[in-house]
Amino acid sequence: MTTDPLRVAAITGAAQGIGRRTAELLAASGYALALLDRAPVTGFDALSVVGDVSDEGDVAGFAQAVQDRYGRVDVLVNNAGISCIGPAEDTPAAMWRQVLEVNLTGPFLLSQVLGRQMLTQGQGSIVNISSVAGLRGIGDRAAYNASKHGLIGLTRTLAVEWGGRGVRVNAVCPGWVKTEMDEADQASGGYVDTDITEHTPAGRFATPEDIAQAVAYLADPARSGYVNGATLSVDGGWAADGSWPALRLGARDR
Numbered sequence: 001m002t003t004d005p006l007r008v009a010a011i012t013g014a015a016q017g018i019g020r021r022t023a024e025l026l027a028a029s030g031y032a033l034a035l036l037d038r039a040p041v042t043g044f045d046a047l048s049v050v051g052d053v054s055d056e057g058d059v060a061g062f063a064q065a066v067q068d069r070y071g072r073v074d075v076l077v078n079n080a081g082i083s084c085i086g087p088a089e090d091t092p093a094a095m096w097r098q099v100l101e102v103n104l105t106g107p108f109l110l111s112q113v114l115g116r117q118m119l120t121q122g123q124g125s126i127v128n129i130s131s132v133a134g135l136r137g138i139g140d141r142a143a144y145n146a147s148k149h150g151l152i153g154l155t156r157t158l159a160v161e162w163g164g165r166g167v168r169v170n171a172v173c174p175g176w177v178k179t180e181m182d183e184a185d186q187a188s189g190g191y192v193d194t195d196i197t198e199h200t201p202a203g204r205f206a207t208p209e210d211i212a213q214a215v216a217y218l219a220d221p222a223r224s225g226y227v228n229g230a231t232l233s234v235d236g237g238w239a240a241d242g243s244w245p246a247l248r249l250g251a252r253d254r
Contacts, residue, residue, distance in 0.1 A: 008070045009219065010034040010062075010114060012053050012106070013080030015041045017179035018129060021208035022077055022215050029216060031075065034066045036110075038080075053080045053106030063113040072121060075219040076114045078107035079129040081147075083181060085190050088142035096143045103147035104154065111158060115167060122166040127218045128155050129211070130171040132235045140190060148173075152231055159229030168228040170218045175235030177206040198249060202236030210234055 009026045013019035014035040023033055023044060033046035036058075041048045047069045051058030066073050081103045084095050107128055118124025133141060134148030151171065158169040176182060176196040182205070186192065197203055214234045218224050233239050241248060 006032055006070065006072070007074045008032045008034060008066065008072055009075035009077065010036070010066055010073050010110070011077040011079060012036045012110060014044075014048075015039045017181060018174070018177060018208045018211045019077070019079040022079065022212040025209075025212045025216050026075070026219065029220075031219075032070055034062070034070065034073070036062045036080070052102075053078075053110060054101035056109060059106075059109045059113055062110075063117070066114070067117065073114050073117050074121075074124055076110060076118075076124070076126045077129070077215055077219070078110055078126070078151075080106060081129065081181075083141070083185055084143045085140050085185055085188055087140055091142055099143035100147050100150070103144070104150045107151055108154060111154070111169070115158070115162065118167045119162065119165050123221070124167045125219050125221065125224075126155075126158065126167065126169040127215050128152075128169070128171045129215075130155070130173045130231065132173055132175045132233065132238050134171070135173055135231070135233065135239045155231070156229050163228040168218075168221075168224070170224075170227060170229065171231045172211060172214045172218065173231050173233045173235060173239070174211045175200060175206050175233075175238040177208060177211060179208060198245065199241070200236040200238050201241050201248065201251075203252060204236065206234060206236060 009031040011023050014023045015037040035041045035046050035048045049062045084099045111126055128151050130151045131148040133145045134152045155169050155171040
């Protein structure tokens with residue numbers, strides 16, 4: 001009797017939302033988990049490390065813990081992120097830097113240190129969680145938009161550098177997802193549910209499950225082994241739609 005080789009997935013921001021659902025789905029698919037979050041991640045039989053993705057020491061410690069525990073890493077999901085809502089002219093420089101550090105520098109640091117392990121193995125998949133805000137300009141989110149556009153640029157660059165050495169790098173671009181982050185953003189008074197559902201051709205928010213399934217597809221070389229440098233929109237058609245409101249909503253009633 002033979003057993004499948006160990007497959008290891010490292011996931012950041014796994015305590016809640018998209019990260020947690022992705023961890024659940026990959027665990028159910030047979031991956032061993034290594035989880036990094038600023039809060040303790042409970043409920044998994046996994047390596048769980050408390051740390052900040054923008055801190056080089058924390059990232060190095062996490063990578064070493066993954067190597068010590070599993071001896072390899074097959075998938076990295078750069079999911080951890082923070083938002084910042086407000087006019088560009090009122091955005092403090094310190095907040096700008098914090099958003100860029102977490103949303104862009106963090107994925108770079110994780111990709112660099114765990115990517116080295118993947119390159120040594122000659123195989124691996126990195127999935128960066130960008131956003132529809134990385135594809136379009138969305139008002140009152142200068143720092144967030146810039147970080148997510150930058151993450152797509154990083155994705156494409158690493159895909160070019162590493163694709164020929166067995167490491168694929170892709171991005172998932174969610175639309176609005178019903179998570180704890182969305183609830184906190186709505187509490188600021190910036191938007192309501194109908195602002196999203198009436199703009200999205202699919203007529204609903206995404207769920208963490210929608211995004212996790214896309215991540216699982218990109219993680220699996222059997223299903224996506226020739227997909228490299230892609231930006232997969234999981235946004236219900238948001239980025240594709242250039243309609244005005246009456247035309248968009250009228251199409252639902254035909």
